[in-house]
Amino acid sequence: MTPSVPKFGRFIFLAINDEKEALDFFFFKKHTVQEIKNISAYLEKISGKYLLVIDADKKIIVDKLSLRRLIETAETNQAGMIYSDFILRDGNRLVEHPLIDYQAGSIRDDFNFGHLFLFSCAAIKSSLQKYGSLPSEGEMALYALRLKVSIDHKIVHITEFLYIVSAENKQKIKKSGGKKETHFDYVAKKNFLRQKKLERIATNHLKRIGAYLPPRTASTEDEHGNFQWKASIVIPVLNRKKTIADALESVLKQKTDFPFNIVVVDNHSTDGTTDILKKFTDKYPHVHHIIPARRDLGIGGCWNEAIYSPYCGRYVVQLDSDDLYSSPQTLQKIVDVLRAGKYMMVVGSYTIVDESLKIIPPGLIDHREWTRQNGHNNLLRVNGMGAPRAFDLSVIRRIGFPNVSYGEDYAVSLRITREYKVGRIYENLYWCRRWKGNTDAGLSIEMKNRNDFYKDELRSIEIRERQKLNKKIEDFKNKIFAEYSGEKQKSLKTLCLNLLRQQKKSWPKFAVACRDLASVQSREIRGENYMVVLQYNPARAVSSGAAVDAESIKSRPCFLCQDNLPTEQKGILYRSKFLILCNPAPIFKNHFTVATLKHEPQEITFTLPSLLQMAADFSPEYAILYNGPACGASAPDHLHFQAVPKSGLPFFREFKKLSPVKETPYVKCSRWEFFDRSVILLESKSAKTLNEQFINLLTTAQKVLMISDEPMVNIICDYSGNCWRLAVFMRRKHRPDSYFAKDEKRIFVSPGAVDMAGFVITPFLDNYNRLDYNVIREIYREVSLPANVMNSIIKER
Numbered sequence: 001m002t003p004s005v006p007k008f009g010r011f012i013f014l015a016i017n018d019e020k021e022a023l024d025f026f027f028f029k030k031h032t033v034q035e036i037k038n039i040s041a042y043l044e045k046i047s048g049k050y051l052l053v054i055d056a057d058k059k060i061i062v063d064k065l066s067l068r069r070l071i072e073t074a075e076t077n078q079a080g081m082i083y084s085d086f087i088l089r090d091g092n093r094l095v096e097h098p099l100i101d102y103q104a105g106s107i108r109d110d111f112n113f114g115h116l117f118l119f120s121c122a123a124i125k126s127s128l129q130k131y132g133s134l135p136s137e138g139e140m141a142l143y144a145l146r147l148k149v150s151i152d153h154k155i156v157h158i159t160e161f162l163y164i165v166s167a168e169n170k171q172k173i174k175k176s177g178g179k180k181e182t183h184f185d186y187v188a189k190k191n192f193l194r195q196k197k198l199e200r201i202a203t204n205h206l207k208r209i210g211a212y213l214p215p216r217t218a219s220t221e222d223e224h225g226n227f228q229w230k231a232s233i234v235i236p237v238l239n240r241k242k243t244i245a246d247a248l249e250s251v252l253k254q255k256t257d258f259p260f261n262i263v264v265v266d267n268h269s270t271d272g273t274t275d276i277l278k279k280f281t282d283k284y285p286h287v288h289h290i291i292p293a294r295r296d297l298g299i300g301g302c303w304n305e306a307i308y309s310p311y312c313g314r315y316v317v318q319l320d321s322d323d324l325y326s327s328p329q330t331l332q333k334i335v336d337v338l339r340a341g342k343y344m345m346v347v348g349s350y351t352i353v354d355e356s357l358k359i360i361p362p363g364l365i366d367h368r369e370w371t372r373q374n375g376h377n378n379l380l381r382v383n384g385m386g387a388p389r390a391f392d393l394s395v396i397r398r399i400g401f402p403n404v405s406y407g408e409d410y411a412v413s414l415r416i417t418r419e420y421k422v423g424r425i426y427e428n429l430y431w432c433r434r435w436k437g438n439t440d441a442g443l444s445i446e447m448k449n450r451n452d453f454y455k456d457e458l459r460s461i462e463i464r465e466r467q468k469l470n471k472k473i474e475d476f477k478n479k480i481f482a483e484y485s486g487e488k489q490k491s492l493k494t495l496c497l498n499l500l501r502q503q504k505k506s507w508p509k510f511a512v513a514c515r516d517l518a519s520v521q522s523r524e525i526r527g528e529n530y531m532v533v534l535q536y537n538p539a540r541a542v543s544s545g546a547a548v549d550a551e552s553i554k555s556r557p558c559f560l561c562q563d564n565l566p567t568e569q570k571g572i573l574y575r576s577k578f579l580i581l582c583n584p585a586p587i588f589k590n591h592f593t594v595a596t597l598k599h600e601p602q603e604i605t606f607t608l609p610s611l612l613q614m615a616a617d618f619s620p621e622y623a624i625l626y627n628g629p630a631c632g633a634s635a636p637d638h639l640h641f642q643a644v645p646k647s648g649l650p651f652f653r654e655f656k657k658l659s660p661v662k663e664t665p666y667v668k669c670s671r672w673e674f675f676d677r678s679v680i681l682l683e684s685k686s687a688k689t690l691n692e693q694f695i696n697l698l699t700t701a702q703k704v705l706m707i708s709d710e711p712m713v714n715i716i717c718d719y720s721g722n723c724w725r726l727a728v729f730m731r732r733k734h735r736p737d738s739y740f741a742k743d744e745k746r747i748f749v750s751p752g753a754v755d756m757a758g759f760v761i762t763p764f765l766d767n768y769n770r771l772d773y774n775v776i777r778e779i780y781r782e783v784s785l786p787a788n789v790m791n792s793i794i795k796e797r
Helices: 019-027 039-045 064-077 121-131 138-152 189-208 244-252 273-283 299-307 330-341 393-399 408-419 445-477 492-506 508-518 538-544 550-555 608-618 687-705 765-770 773-783 787-796
Strands: 004-008 011-016 032-035 050-055 058-061 079-090 093-097 116-120 154-169 231-237 260-266 287-290 315-318 345-353 359-365 389-392 423-433 480-484 521-526 531-536 571-574 578-582 592-596 622-627 640-645 659-663 667-671 679-684 713-720 723-730 759-762
Touching: 004 039, 004 138, 011 019, 019 050, 019 064, 039 121, 039 138, 050 058, 050 064, 050 121, 064 079, 064 116, 064 154, 079 121, 079 138, 093 154, 116 121, 116 138, 121 138, 138 154, 138 189, 231 244, 231 299, 231 330, 244 260, 244 273, 260 273, 260 299, 273 287, 299 393, 299 408, 315 330, 315 393, 330 345, 330 389, 330 423, 345 408, 389 393, 389 408, 393 408, 408 445, 480 492, 492 508, 492 571, 492 578, 492 608, 508 538, 521 773, 531 765, 531 773, 608 622, 608 640, 608 687, 608 713, 608 723, 667 687, 679 687, 687 723, 687 787
Parallel strands: 004 032, 079 154, 231 260, 231 315, 260 287, 345 423, 480 571, 531 759
Antiparallel strands: 004 011, 011 050, 050 116, 058 154, 079 093, 079 116, 315 389, 345 359, 345 389, 521 531, 571 578, 578 592, 592 640, 622 640, 622 713, 659 667, 667 679, 679 723, 713 723
């Protein structure tokens, strides 16, 4: 009697309890096939401890010991699924075919489990009961099944060659789906519906494991920074003398309404590429040739050399050294989309061509599987986003590239899409040239496994980060007292006062701090040119004495990150980017800290637009303060501002003493020569113009001071009468020498924006009693830029 075996798609399903039952299938050469019509119903009723899945399209040779090894491994590891390496028989040749370990990020549908693998029936049943039934199609069902099983059960790879597979397919068994995808099959139009089904399965899996993210909406700020070049084309190159000139010529032909340059990172070429590049740099001043000091860089490392170089512009656009831009309008189109959508990343489309630029299959690769709603989730299933890729410099510098030569672009794409919306261009922008020697088609099994494992590893990391992000969002919801998105019907001042009242009731430590503030001592100190208020505030000892060196910052948890906030502390979600908090050691009755939701360094260059928006939203009663990372910020590793009543700052009473330095139709610039503090006041009704003038001021200061880091500044800003006033205090020191003196000579004053604005704080009573106008004046002079340096900055502007 001919045995009957269940079959689903191209796979034979054998329910077994031991290796002997499995061996019977391989002993009998002929079988009748019983097609499974309802896979979920079949699996729910399956008997036996294990389900052996066999590729019916392949001739497989396996012995009793190998089958026992599969079963014993399943039992030992309590695994949900087990697979092994195999031997491929090609004629008379036997070729080892190792596979790779399964990871949390191995959620792509083309993961290779080989042609013989084992499921635990108990794992199957519990997964179906917990996570629902399977799709009806064979390939879809197995994909959904192993994703569901993987949630609660291990998938184990046996690194042994347990069976032999013939290279040719069986002749007597008709193929039933399961055609192996080529490199570009997932973007082919004929596979669009199939890919959408696979996307739904993967997306549902991400939802089950807490890694699904809703559509991304975060974007870049308005254009910022004083860049010589609006865009930089980055070309990493190693030994491409045959193609590098063509690549450069295609960039030099670009027609744009903005200045751009080319940054070529030559990774120590030895074939004459370097000589070709020298000819271009000699002829074209906007072609920059970088040869890294390091010799261990991959493509990603070369990208880092470019994006952190001083040549890099506002936008960074990719071009591989053997490819070409398809028209003189490519760069303009990319930057137009970056600007219009305020995207941190834009990805175009490319066409595969041969050396003579003749289109070859599959032709145009436009990645239309991408959607705004779910592209960032589906990216975890597929292997890439396309080309050419372009980035906003602010985000790509913050993220950086991994130093590898495969998957570096995918790593960056995953990271950016976790947070930001991405722009797409579906027309051809780029010729991607293919010939023997620059394609992945002929990779060895070992190299392909290495590449696949690395991308799965990237997915694993990204899944964990997205799970953490979702948990953080859930925890964060408990921290939100109210939200403010700029609605006219809401008063930010009222929300802040309500938050203050609520925190006094629900946060005992803060209530004590407020009571203590009511009893602090203060007195006015008047001199010939100005007045200051001195406050004795013991609670400020921690902030004023905070260690802000790199090692101290690294060794302590960030007290502004949501995970580290006190349990009772709540805040106002401000414009989806910041959290307004009651300052736990207040200087004023209404004193708020405005911290960014992301843990990013204290830096004003790219964030002044946010400060200006805050000043307008908090107007007219409040001023917004910024302390530079090296001159007053107690958390230089986490971007934050402060909002305080401007009536408490003596500086706002001194504006009339400022003398105009430079005035344009849009910006007024003033300074005060007898103020003992190096301050410049910028005034404008245009936030954009004010931002441009401020960036110009910082850039000029960097040039005069011969530094590349952010100049030491404290900033005070208010908005009144439809006009912003931005006071920039230029510093040369964080703390005066007297701060570090011993015993009675020590003066515990660590000047920040509040102190520079004339409200000086000390936590020591003896300091409070003996400080006078002359001492404070000397502190101001010591920590401020000298007058001659300020004059140079003003002259250079």
